Amino acid sequence: MASEPRFKRVLLKLSGEALMGSLEYGTDPAQIERITQQVREVHDRGVEVAVVVGAGNIYRGLEGAAEGMDRATADYMGMLATVLNALTLQDALEKVEVDTRVLSAMAVTEVAEPYIRRRAIRHLEKGRTVIFAAGTGNPFFTTDTAAALRALEIHAEAILMAKSGVEGVYDADPSLEPDATFLPEISHREAIERGLRVMDSTALSLCMENDLPIYVFNMADERNIDRIVRGERVGTLVSSKPAGEPAQRVGTR
Numbered sequence: 632m633a634s635e636p637r638f639k640r641v642l643l644k645l646s647g648e649a650l651m652g653s654l655e656y657g658t659d660p661a662q663i664e665r666i667t668q669q670v671r672e673v674h675d676r677g678v679e680v681a682v683v684v685g686a687g688n689i690y691r692g693l694e695g696a697a698e699g700m701d702r703a704t705a706d707y708m709g710m711l712a713t714v715l716n717a718l719t720l721q722d723a724l725e726k727v728e729v730d731t732r733v734l735s736a737m738a739v740t741e742v743a744e745p746y747i748r749r750r751a752i753r754h755l756e757k758g759r760t761v762i763f764a765a766g767t768g769n770p771f772f773t774t775d776t777a778a779a780l781r782a783l784e785i786h787a788e789a790i791l792m793a794k795s796g797v798e799g800v801y802d803a804d805p806s807l808e809p810d811a812t813f814l815p816e817i818s819h820r821e822a823i824e825r826g827l828r829v830m831d832s833t834a835l836s837l838c839m840e841n842d843l844p845i846y847v848f849n850m851a852d853e854r855n856i857d858r859i860v861r862g863e864r865v866g867t868l869v870s871s872k873p874a875g876e877p878a879q880r881v882g883t884r
């Protein structure tokens with residue numbers, strides 16, 4: 632008999648890169664399948680899963696702005712790109728029989744429901760996986776901030792932050808500095824002060840102010856999401872608690 636999951640409701644942040652697998656651009660069907668199997672596994676354990684998806688595999692507003700485009704226009708394009716990823720994921724999840732709803736922060740009513748907080752919660756309570764598309768709906772933000780915001784809005788107990796090619800958080804960028812030290816546990820404040828790449832600082836501040844733990848883990852290991860949900864220590868835990876204390880949100884639901 633499987634042990635009780637540690638969390639009842641989690642928010643999984645998938646960057647565009649996480650969907651790309653080994654490709655240079657776009658979505659890798661094999662990678663999507665690996666992700667959906669993992670989501671299905673935790674869903675089948677009775678954990679409510681919400682997903683925020685990025686779009687770095689398709690488009691980033693900053694890159695458009697760097698090419699001379701108006702930043703806000705480029706950001707709206709980035710948000711639309713997240714809708715494409717959300718639909719890809721929804722299709723794949725439904726193929727493995729996980730009922731899924733896409734809720735978008737921008738109106739695309741032909742393909743997704745509008746984001747309504749209480750509706751999102753209701754879907755989760757009914758056992759549906761919810762994918763939040765179009766980030767926060769505002770330019771100049773990121774899908775990391777959308778992940779923090781939505782996690783707080785739906786009272787998720789933790790953010791599961793999937794990374795590609797790294798085990799979690801390091802004291803320096805391991806792709807540039809091979810001697811970078813892996814950090815199994817760190818506080819939000821320390822991550823902000825040391826400029827560590829957990830999520831962007833707006834998102835991280837939101838998590839810090841609201842005492843929301845973040846589990847940063849390597850997407851390449853297919854057991855990781857399930858392990859975290861079962862309470863195993865995997866990757867880096869970013870929390871407001873000093874090292875050693877369990878980081879579980881209390882009294883939020």
Ligand code: UDP
Nearest residue numbers: 647685686687691692706709766767773774
């Ligand atoms: N974006 C935005 N507002 C948001 C979320 C996203 O303007 O609330 C735009 C922004 O241009 C960003 C792009 O959407 O570059 C894709 O999101 P992000 O870079 O966060 O994707 P990820 O890095 O997770 O793949």
